[in-house]
Amino acid sequence: xxxxxxxxxxxxxxxxxxxxxxxxxxxxxxxxxxxxxxxxxxxxxxxxxxxxxxxxxxxxxxxxxxxxxxxxxxxxxxxxxxxxxxxxxxxxxxxxxxxxxxxxxxxxxxxxxxxxxxxxxxxxxxxxxxxxxxxxxxxxxxxxxxxxxxxxxxxxxxxxxxxxxxxxxxxxxxxxxxxxxxxxx
Numbered sequence: 001x002x003x004x005x006x007x008x009x010x011x012x013x014x015x016x017x018x019x020x021x022x023x024x025x026x027x028x029x030x031x032x033x034x035x036x037x038x039x040x041x042x043x044x045x046x047x048x049x050x051x052x053x054x055x056x057x058x059x060x061x062x063x064x065x066x067x068x069x070x071x072x073x074x075x076x077x078x079x080x081x082x083x084x085x086x087x088x089x090x091x092x093x094x095x096x097x098x099x100x101x102x103x104x105x106x107x108x109x110x111x112x113x114x115x116x117x118x119x120x121x122x123x124x125x126x127x128x129x130x131x132x133x134x135x136x137x138x139x140x141x142x143x144x145x146x147x148x149x150x151x152x153x154x155x156x157x158x159x160x161x162x163x164x165x166x167x168x169x170x171x172x173x174x175x176x177x178x179x180x181x182x183x184x185x
Contacts, residue, residue, distance in 0.1 A: 023038045119150060
């Protein structure tokens, strides 16, 4: 049995979950509303403030979907109740970030031109620039998948290189550094 799928999911008091006939789960909370379509083979029951996900058979496909949908619903419950936050650090000489309006992020990453990135309206972005420290871009929202996808897109604009450690990284991420060719002698 799936270790993740069999875990019961307690529902906080501020969160309301509903499942309609077409197996679409809707989670409403103080921060917003999220929906997720669930495979018709997987059944979801809500009793006494606890949600359980049940699979019909021991097929490999059903085992995979069992843990997947339990994790997706748990992420939705946490998102609408508490929200998610990702901090990205811009490491490099002259790297800057600024907001243009509410949904455009302008990045100066050492290219010949500045990059302007349009962000989804579901995500709240803020930038912090302190003297003597690296600029930090903060992404906040209720959808864990969307925030991770946007963070990965921003990181791909300037991947961290192992020799000088320059690039976009998560705050607190440890980069494995390599010695240059001069240290081989």
